[in-house]
Amino acid sequence: MFRFIAALAVFFLLLAGVAVSARAQSQAAPVSSAPRFLDLGVSGLFSAGVSSEPDSVTEVLQAGAHDPKGRGFTLQQVEMSLGGAVDPYLRGDVFLIFQLDRIGESHTEIEEAYLTTLSLPHGLQVKAGQYFTEFGRLNATHPHAWGFVDQPVVNSRMFGGDGLRNPGVRLSWLAPLPWFSEAMAGVQHPGGGTAASFLNTKENESFAGYEVRDRPVRSFADMLYALRWLNSWDLSQSATLNLGVSGLFGPNATGSGNRTEIYGLDAYLKWKPVVTERGFPFVSWQTEVMERRYEAGEDKVLLRDRGLYTQILWGFAPRWAAGLRYDWADGNDPRDPMRDRRRRVSPNVTCYPTEFSKLRLQVNVDRPEHLNKDVYGVWLQAEFLLGAHAAHAF
Numbered sequence: 001m002f003r004f005i006a007a008l009a010v011f012f013l014l015l016a017g018v019a020v021s022a023r024a025q026s027q028a029a030p031v032s033s034a035p036r037f038l039d040l041g042v043s044g045l046f047s048a049g050v051s052s053e054p055d056s057v058t059e060v061l062q063a064g065a066h067d068p069k070g071r072g073f074t075l076q077q078v079e080m081s082l083g084g085a086v087d088p089y090l091r092g093d094v095f096l097i098f099q100l101d102r103i104g105e106s107h108t109e110i111e112e113a114y115l116t117t118l119s120l121p122h123g124l125q126v127k128a129g130q131y132f133t134e135f136g137r138l139n140a141t142h143p144h145a146w147g148f149v150d151q152p153v154v155n156s157r158m159f160g161g162d163g164l165r166n167p168g169v170r171l172s173w174l175a176p177l178p179w180f181s182e183a184m185a186g187v188q189h190p191g192g193g194t195a196a197s198f199l200n201t202k203e204n205e206s207f208a209g210y211e212v213r214d215r216p217v218r219s220f221a222d223m224l225y226a227l228r229w230l231n232s233w234d235l236s237q238s239a240t241l242n243l244g245v246s247g248l249f250g251p252n253a254t255g256s257g258n259r260t261e262i263y264g265l266d267a268y269l270k271w272k273p274v275v276t277e278r279g280f281p282f283v284s285w286q287t288e289v290m291e292r293r294y295e296a297g298e299d300k301v302l303l304r305d306r307g308l309y310t311q312i313l314w315g316f317a318p319r320w321a322a323g324l325r326y327d328w329a330d331g332n333d334p335r336d337p338m339r340d341r342r343r344r345v346s347p348n349v350t351c352y353p354t355e356f357s358k359l360r361l362q363v364n365v366d367r368p369e370h371l372n373k374d375v376y377g378v379w380l381q382a383e384f385l386l387g388a389h390a391a392h393a394f
Helices: 002-027 055-061 153-159
Strands: 039-051 072-085 090-100 106-117 124-132 165-174 180-188 224-234 239-251 259-271 282-296 301-317 320-330 342-354 357-368 375-387
Touching: 039 055, 055 375, 153 282, 153 301, 153 320, 165 224
Parallel strands: none
Antiparallel strands: 039 072, 039 375, 072 090, 090 106, 106 124, 124 165, 165 180, 180 224, 224 239, 239 259, 259 282, 282 301, 301 320, 320 342, 342 357, 357 375
């Protein structure tokens, strides 16, 4: 009953946002016929490296879809971004991804394609289309904006290799408070390979040994619901703190009526002096903690998984930054590579010749329980940016 009431509440909130948008547009001046300009950008992300284990093992440990996958070279992704104002009321953004797999086959996909309102009153905004779910800090961030070569272990386990993204609609509200405070409520389709903890029914796949089966969406309560509340405070002229809490609620594919819930807490602290040279020096600390509760099988066994990553980046000189990340995850199943206890330490150093390119060297020291030994990887990453590219979120 609680889930149903929460679903109805989100539904009516979204309807209210659309209604307010329609009323605002009906009262606005006619749309200008001036030409609209399109921002176009391309980014390329490549890596080369070695691992102490063969590629068959490395591909399992490097579970992110854009992670380096083995010895030698990896085209992590080429991303084309297109965006601009549709009219005074809407902005459109499209992100297309191109990849080469380990056997040289090309893959193209629509990563994101969505509209965002520009002129709703009272701090409201609606996003609709195919988009990354705003859960925590990293899931909605594109790989070229990451501070490390690969995706954290906990994100790969909770959201799959491609991150959590699906068609849907999201309403956000910027509260009229002395500090930044934004609440978000969204509803998205719960199925497909980009909904790993929900109605993911890829052929020949299972979850924790439980068979996954096609399960149609039978009602509005079967959709995937996302909630997020983000707050930000300026601690001083040089330091800012962000704190967020997120929740996901939806069905999964291991049994009729089975549900999945994922909860998360995230923190981000950045220090930068008032006077800088091209943004340097700086120190930033970022952490996310997550827990998943997954009802599995016809007997609805409750599987609980937990994990976190914590990372620090130090911009110690213009164009140079050093980083250190610690990953931990555990699903209490020492046999399953995606639910065993896992620890990983990743130091790196990054050089930014300009804002349009970077070179990064990273070392991974991995300790997966199912292997019961350390695994070492060394990765060199290169990136270039052409044309326009969106500003990175703070």
